Amino acid sequence: MVKRLNMTRSAVLIFNPVAGQNDPDQDLAQIREILEPDIDLEILLTTPEVDAGTLAGEALARGVETVIVSGGDGTISAAAAALVGTNIPLGVISRGTANAFAAALGIPNTIQAACETILGGVTQTIDAAYCNGKPMVLLAGVGFEAETVEKADREAKNRFGMLAYILAGVQQLREFERFEAEIETEDKIITVTAAAVTVANIAPPTSILAQGPAGLVVDDGFLDVTVVAPINVAGAIAASYHLLQSALAGNAAERDDIGYLRTRKVKISTEPPQKVVLDGELIGTTPIEVECVPGGLTLIVPLVEEAQPSEKLSGLSGLKIESKAPSESEEV
Structure with a gap:
């Protein structure tokens, strides 16, 4: 199910500083530059001892309303896993090697486009699963x-x-x-x-x-x-x-x-x-x-306008088209 996102004015940003091949300081600065004019960000950095799942769980315990995660697939999946069954929206900014999570859901894999998705996207409820309890x-x-x-x-x-x-x-x-x-x-x-x-x-x-x-x-x-x-x-x-x-x-x-x-x-x-x-x-x-x-995870995804069905009538045998005057109920 897809619906428009009522974006809160604050969110937790979980950021993995060792993900990807770019300068993490520049990546974080770019994210803040785009998001902070509209969102009050609480920034949490993952460490070898504390992963994204732990940080997301702690944020949930504090009553956070939106979680944004930036890193590779392992970081994103760990944060997402902590949100399964919570209805808390998750925004994704991929900075990893494969970026399979974003690719599978049509989420942009550049920082600029991913941040714009978070600011103007919609939420989509998707399935999750448990494997050996994880x-x-x-x-x-x-x-x-x-x-x-x-x-x-x-x-x-x-x-x-x-x-x-x-x-x-x-x-x-x-x-x-x-x-x-x-x-x-x-x-x-x-x-x-x-x-x-x-x-x-x-x-x-x-x-x-x-x-x-x-x-x-x-x-x-x-x-x-x-x-x-x-x-x-x-x-x-x-x-x-x-x-x-x-x-x-x-x-x-x-x-x-x-x-x-x-x-x-x-x-x-x-x-x-x-x-x-x-x-x-x-x-x-x-x-x-x-x-x-079923329906275990809520994600922030790009707004995709539904394509309107096109019309093609030319070439039909015996075709005749007449303009029809609007009825009284259709007149403004």
Whole structure:
């Protein structure tokens, strides 16, 4: 559900000073320059000891009415997770490497445009989820994706940006391994030999291992599970490329080694145990249980005017158009 935002005159800004590749002092100064004429900002900085989720939780306890978060996907997801089920609007200013959260929701990824969205946008209620009791906004990845995220460390991301994930993925392909997975939903139990299983709430096209279905709907009350099950490295490369191409085109995957399903909750067990990444952060190993929280998160998103249907009548056989005088009820 989308509605106009009644922006409060004050908000908490949670800012990660080590996110991205730009000068954080300049980034913060730019944010303040744009927002502070209209919003009284309380600025909180994350530290290695205190993450965005903790800061957002403390702000909620103080009765904050709006939270704004600026950083990478990990920072944004942590703050968002703290707001699940609260109806407190969250504004997003992405400054990370992948910026998957913003991309998935159509939120601009420049500071200027993101701040303008916060000042003039609308709120949208989307689904969230819980994975092993931890709030989930984007997705949980089992297997290949988790291994790739682990290899793309902070130093590599600072040096190479988005290329760090690509390099990590190439490196992980050299160590390609499959595993036995049991996927239990509300109405079935599936066993399969896979290389990756992804449970997505929302995900941009670049999160290719989540892109089995034709499109991930952010407020449908369902999770989308994608299973990638190639038999060798060549198949893994081909499957990944197909997922990217089909996602960019808005089509569902059509390879025999890619499967997908929709469910409100799912349990995934593997043999041997596999690493799990939750919203970009490693959280341990399988098994996992994920359950959707319909309408669990409120976001500030850009105002998109609905397109008015156009009219086309020319070329119709026997076409005749006459002007009609307005009726008395239509006259002003």
